[in-house]
Structures are given as C-alpha cells and as structure tokens.
Amino acid sequence: xxxxxxxxxVVTLILFGGIVRAQSGTDDWKTELKEQVGIxxxxxxxxxxxxxxxxxxxxxIKTVVTGENQLDVVNTVLNAIDQAPHIFPVVFLDKEIDFxxxxxxKGIKDYKTRLDRLLEGKKxxxxxxxxxxxxxxxxxNTFSVLVLKTNLTIPYTSVFLRLECGYWDEDSEQRLRKKxxxx
Numbered sequence: 802x803x804x805x806x807x808x809x810x811v812v813t814l815i816l817f818g819g820i821v822r823a824q825s826g827t828d829d830w831k832t833e834l835k836e837q838v839g840i841x842x843x844x845x846x847x848x849x850x851x852x853x854x855x856x857x858x859x860x861x862i863k864t865v866v867t868g869e870n871q872l873d874v875v876n877t878v879l880n881a882i883d884q885a886p887h888i889f890p891v892v893f894l895d896k897e898i899d900f901x902x903x904x905x906x907k908g909i910k911d912y913k914t915r916l917d918r919l920l921e922g923k924k925x926x927x928x929x930x931x932x933x934x935x936x937x938x939x940x941x942n943t944f945s946v947l948v949l950k951t952n953l954t955i956p957y958t959s960v961f962l963r964l965e966c967g968y969w970d971e972d973s974e975q976r977l978r979k980k981x982x983x984x
Contacts, residue, residue, distance in 0.1 A: 830867040830949060831877065837863075837947050838881045842888060843966040846937055846946040849875045850959040854950060861941040864948040871951035872915055875960050878949065879919065886967050892923050893961035895930040906955050916960070933961050 834847075841847070848854075849871060856864055867874050882890050894916075903910045928936075937946055940963075 830865045830869070830874075833865050834878060834881055834947070834949065838885050838888070841945065841947065841964055843964055844940065844944045845964045846940055846944070847878055847882075847890070847962045847964065848937065848946065848948045848959060849878055849962075850948055850950050851953040851955060852951065853954070853956075854948065854959060857938070857941070857948070859938065859941045859946075861944065862937070862946040862948060864950055866950045867952075869951055871953035871958065871960075872912070872919060874949050874951050875916070875919055878962065882962070882964070888964045888967045890923070890962040891965055892920055892925045893933055893936075893963065894925055894927050895933065895957040895959060896927040897930055897957040899927065901955075901957055909955050909958075912953075912955055912958060916958075930957060930959075933959075936963075937961065 837847070851871065879890065882888055898909075898913065901909050940946065
C-alpha cells in the first residue's frame with residue numbers, strides 16, 4: 802500500500818510539477834519562451850508543433866499550449882532566438898511535408914509557401930518525422946526541450962529548432978581540437 806502511495810505521489814508531482822503548462826489563449830507562453838530562451842543553450846531544442854503532436858513523457862520535455870496560429874508562433878520564436886546572442890537555430894522540418902497533397906490536407910500548399918517565407922535565408926534540413934522524434938527523444942535524455950503546441954491542424958507541419966552556440970562555430974571547434982591534439 803505504501804509503495805502505491807509513493808508511486809501515485811511521484812506521478813502527481815510529474816504531471817502537475819511544471820512539465821506541462823497549458824496557457825491557451827493568453828500571452829503567458831511568450832513570457833515562458835522569453836525565460837526559456839535566456840536559459841537554453843546549444844544542444845537544447847525548441848519545437849513549434851501542430852495540435853496533434855503527442856505529449857511526451859520525458860520530464861525534460863516541457864510542453865506549453867499556446868492556442869495560437871503556428872506561423873505566428875514560429876515567427877515569435879525565431880525573433881526571440883535572433884535577439885539572443887548566445888544561440889542560433891538549426892531548422893528541421895518533417896520530410897513528409899513535401900509529399901502531403903492539398904486534397905488530403907486542405908491548406909498545406911499555403912502553409913508551405915508562408916513557412917518558406919518565414920525561413921528564408923535559413924538552412925532547412927528535412928528529415929523523416931520519426932527520425933526527428935528520435936533525435937529529440939535522445940537529446941532529452943541529457944538536455945531540455947521546449948515544445949510550443951499550436952492550434953494548427955495540418956499534418957507534418959512541426960518546426961524543430963536545434964539550438965547551437967551563437968558565438969562559437971564548428972570551424973572554431975575543429976581548430977581548437979586540432980590544436981589540442983598537437984600539444
């Protein structure tokens with residue numbers, strides 16, 4: 802009996818201890834985003850997802866319901882990251898997005914056009930949805946992930962942003978590692 806009580810208490814703490822904060826219809830998600838952008842660094846992820854994106858059970862994955870239009874949320878997130886000198890985003894989209902027909906998902910064509918405009922100038926990587934989910938899951942074993950859930954009801958439209966260091970790039974890292982090996 803005591804073990805059941807402890808298990809129930811742990812589950813209650815997980816569910817209500819801040820992993821999921823539903824903030825539909827308010828700007829609280831923007832406050833949460835601002836706070837998180839200040840805390841997050843390279844190897845963290847920010848996901849802007851559609852309405853059917855699953856609630857993941859890993860405590861390192863924090864889901865916030867925005868109740869907002871997805872493209873507006875993507876724009877807000879990109880602007881917040883642009884204002885943070887310590888990080889920049891590497892953009893990933895579901896590879897499936899290029900194969901979803903308008904006949905099966907009304908609005909997909911317009912969505913893709915508008916998303917392309919938002920992501921103009923950024924390198925966009927397209928990877929199979931399940932592979933992206935696996936990358937996020939693996940990352941969440943060590944690092945935090947922020948999921949911003951929107952009201953979009955078109956499949957394969959999630960935008961995955963893996964954060965990288967804003968003041969140190971891969972070339973600098975390689976030069977450092979090479980120098981370390983030489984000495």
